Amino acid sequence: MIALKSEGDMTGATADLEAVTLDNGLEILVRPIHTVPLVSVWCWYHVGSKDEAPGITGASHWVEHMNFKGTRGISREDLKVWIERAGGFWNGYTWVDQTTYFETLAADSLDLALHIESERMAECLYDPEELESERSVIISELQGNENNPGYLLDVEVGAAAIRAHPYRWPTIGWLSDLENMTREDLFGHYRKYYVPNNATLVIVGDVDTSATLRAVEKRFGQIPAGERPRPVHTRESVQEGERRVVVERPGTTKYLQVAFHAPAFRDDDFVPLWVADAVLSGGKGVNLWSGGHGRNARTTSPLYGSLVEPELVSVVSSAVLPTEAPYLYTISATVREGVAEQAVEEAVFGTLAKMADEPPDDRALRKAKNQLLAALAFDDEGITQVAHQLGYFNTIARHELLAELPARIEAVTADDVRTVSAARWKPSGRTVGWFRPQEIS
């Protein structure tokens, strides 16, 4: 076991945080917090829809489902029963860059969570019958998503805005791939990416750090390192002109979604754009798990003032999410009945153009920063959230960057906001999508 660093005197996101890497490459982050007798254990894998190709789109998400279906040492039933008997809350999710699994449970059941996660890393079964039954479950999850006009529009806009990079397909995959993928495809995907040197294990809660590290070594130390997966090398080329898409389906309400190309989290433009977004519609945290995205713009924000106030739309939201490679900046609106599409577009694009022309005044900038700082404080409230944040950022970048965010927010100037707005919200780089509801017959 090699100790990378030990930070005893830091505050905020990294207070008491211990970061250790095992000989097999597994990164471990432990942070004791003693307010409730609980522990949250998250195991993160650096694999998501970015690691797929046409033919196996949706493989990462399906693998996640299969990894709840039993291992050599723990049956499918026992997996659930043991966690729930310990009062545990458990789940997993897959997105573009990452797949993760967690248990938040009574602190004296820490070893149970470690046992489950170590089995999940190397010993999952992929029983052919289970795989077939999961095929229908995932297809019905896809059909459930497709009941939602917002989802349909999001998929259409994403696929139009991104042409080359694998971020272009939805995490759940295309239907025909889900219908045709084989056990070999899925098991191969699992074995390629579920190796200790492609994972981060995060433990936060009512635990003792050194005892926890010993327990982790015992459960994970014997799992051999694998070949480090090849990073995605595809880069999106610059978009040279507006793209437009329309979805026409039976429905009741009209929706707009506009997407621009956004910087990766590590890019110097990310934090300035995050602040610019806070000025535009209100500050959102960087925690996908806690939600808050899709929330209506703040009432004193320019986007609210130009769209909700004049009663063009009932809801407008915008977001930039931290990702490993450049992804999308999106603006979404629920249009009021009878309002012309052109009026909504003019209001959105006029607001963006104004931000590209004039830097925000001192109060608007201070307001945006306060909102982001408050959102970061809210994200630190419970151990499950704290553990999520550490693992998320360690998977897409480095966990240390999370602790640097408050200082980086403070460093953004009004002119940085104007510059990034002008660079990132160019008309030639946008994709405009409309969901036009058709009369339900």
Place this chain on the structure above:
Amino acid sequence: MTIRSALPGGRESSAARFSPDRFVLPNGLAVLHQSNPTSPAVSISLRVAAGACLESPETTGLANFCSGMLKRGTTRRSKQEIGEVLDFTGSHLGSSAGRHTAGVGAKARSADFEQMMELVAECALTPSFPAAEVERMRGDLLTVIREDEDDTRQVSMDGLRRLVYAPDHPYAWRLIGNEETVTRHHRDDLAEFHARHFRAHSSVLVIVGAVERDQVMLASERCFNDWPADADEAPGQAAGPFAALQEVPAASPPPNTVRDVSIMPAKAQADIALGHPGIRRADADYYAVAVMNMILGRFAMGGRLGHSVREEQGMAYYTFSTFDASFGPGPFVVRAGVHPDNVDAAVDSIKVELERIRTAAVREEELENATSALIHSLPRALETNEGLATTLHTIEQFDLGLDYLEKYPRLIGAITVDDVLAAARNHIHPGRLGVSIAGPYSEHA
């Protein structure tokens, strides 16, 4: 395994760390406070007995409309001025109504606590219902109503409520109301509803976070002392803040199973809501029902229902059951999302499980799993400020006592296999269900 009488966990029990203060202002407002130093944040939550169950079928949506207006202008500040305070501090403030209570809630950095207390009090006590904002909110509500009509989960649940509650029962209608009632509500109706129901003696204020007891007492007195006590209501009266809600009428399951199908051909998946009126929170069987429902439709992703309908038969993407036990007999509901071809088979499988749990005793192992899960999951309700605030409201609303978390493991641990069977026999009626289906479904029969 044996059920420990103390809460499970680390070096001290969560009950020891959970040590709320409670005091009552001279006007009757009850205040509960729990300190949580984990993060420099605080949650403030005021709940008032002013929910949708105080409406009539002709005034549905009034409580929701009224409470939604509280943050849209007061006698001192416009909506923009309120927004400016919230936006400058990065705080959140929401106002909404449920079936029983309405309220104002806020989340802020603890440095902004005093300012947020003022704002919560101002919104709850002195809303001005500006005419232009009323019209704007009406437009927003009508949009949501139309969106909901396109949402299979919402449509199936609304259908079930109409099937199993009489039209004048307060659990029959939608919280948001319908196009007709929402179009009709006048500004004065909202102000009148507020004046009648937003009273100090029927309210509870909960504060959780990185703030101290003295701060909480001072701010509560400063911000809420002006809320007049009712002349005819003695403060802290025996009936408690939620006396008005104790009168939610009884409701029985329909005499025979009844069906409602909303055909939504454009959808890919069908949602099913199936059930009937359930129990009140005060029912003596509450804990036995909680354990029984854990086994039936919750434990390890949907209990027996999840195991049979989702796992073994692969017919549903999700399925689970709930008992909404409250001031009145809230619904017992089984919900499932299924492929349109599987609707009838899924309904049949659900009925088989309902019949099974009320005819044969559950296995000892199932009972132990369920009680262990209920007891050990209790600390999770205390993880976040919001979770703590919700727990305190529940304790206060249903008069459970501040030592409730200590008592809870004993109450659950005492439930036997026979108690579970009796609870299922008394409270699940597979021949008297409402079955509500929404989606691309065509009846084969």
